[in-house]
Amino acid sequence: MTPNRTAFIFQNPIDRSLFERALPHLHSSRNHLIAGSGVPASYLPDFAELALPEPLPNQWWQIPSELTSPADAVCEFLFCGRLLRSKGIGTFLEIASLLESQHFTVFGGVDPSSGDSLLTAELTALQSQHDNVHFAGSQCDPLLHLQVPYPVLLVPSNYGEGLPRAVAEALALGIPVISSRAATCGIFDISTIYVAEGDAPGDYLHCFDQLLADHATGRLVPRMQAGRALVQRSLSEAGIVEETLAVYQLLENDRGNSYLLNKDDARLHSWLAQ
The missing domain is CATH 3.40.50.2000 (Glycogen Phosphorylase B;)
Incomplete structure (x- = not known):
């Protein structure tokens, strides 16, 4: 699992703590707490x-x-x-x-x-x-x-x-x-x-x-x-959506650190041979 291309979203701190204790080798900075799906x-x-x-x-x-x-x-x-x-x-x-x-x-x-x-x-x-x-x-x-x-x-x-x-x-x-x-x-x-x-x-x-x-x-x-x-x-729906999009943006910003995604972004269709 590549840390800079992975993020986990937890709806409550109890679940996040259980996960981090079970998998301590994963970067906790990639574990995001977003409380529920939000109230409209x-x-x-x-x-x-x-x-x-x-x-x-x-x-x-x-x-x-x-x-x-x-x-x-x-x-x-x-x-x-x-x-x-x-x-x-x-x-x-x-x-x-x-x-x-x-x-x-x-x-x-x-x-x-x-x-x-x-x-x-x-x-x-x-x-x-x-x-x-x-x-x-x-x-x-x-x-x-x-x-x-x-x-x-x-x-x-x-x-x-x-x-x-x-x-x-x-x-x-x-x-x-x-x-x-x-x-x-x-x-x-x-x-x-x-x-x-x-x-x-x-x-x-x-x-x-x-x-x-x-x-x-x-x-x-x-x-x-x-x-x-x-x-x-x-816990507002608007706030939850904003927090969720921020996690996706974080992953998008890290595309440059991915060897595979860099090749795709450059539209190198035959990059496996290069």
Whole structure:
């Protein structure tokens, strides 16, 4: 592998570190961190980092004193992804069973190519077992068009994500996020989202309790503001495209160091004989 003609792009620092430990002889300067595929501009209206957006994205952004009681709010917990057990659909449904007064919506479909997926035949039975769960199927940009007062994105995944785009989309839209530690991917942390200590449903319920407490004491809005700022600063689609093109430009600039590419650029069709 020729170092000056090779580049690797990683979506998170954890994967990059694993790669560099496994192949220490490769030049780390050629390993580029580009976080995910980026959030489109439609998710990122202009906003002042320290100001409240107008209109408010949802009721979580309201001043707590304007509500009767944050703990009385009926929330809409959201699952976005293929219905794989490793992505946490089972945990999501367990949490729904424990929070019967809350609403749960699943955006995503079965994956016939994966043995880890729920089956289509199972969905009817699961729906009948969970009156507070709605299986909405696969939809284009479900969070972008969502209009509910108290949304919460729940990401109980241990799939081994590159970077869960739904988390970045939720942060851009001002939706609180409760995530497994695995799904943070070394990109998101407790300054912007709620991170479950373990994989048990109770660990996610603890995060939900903390979310409600933060809302009641005014600490939730600054966290959501920090999440929106993170996406705008580092996770926008335009920025990701620019970073990716810069890697290709780096390789293009190194063409002069390649014996083979030099011959091609000079249009020497019979250079093998020279």
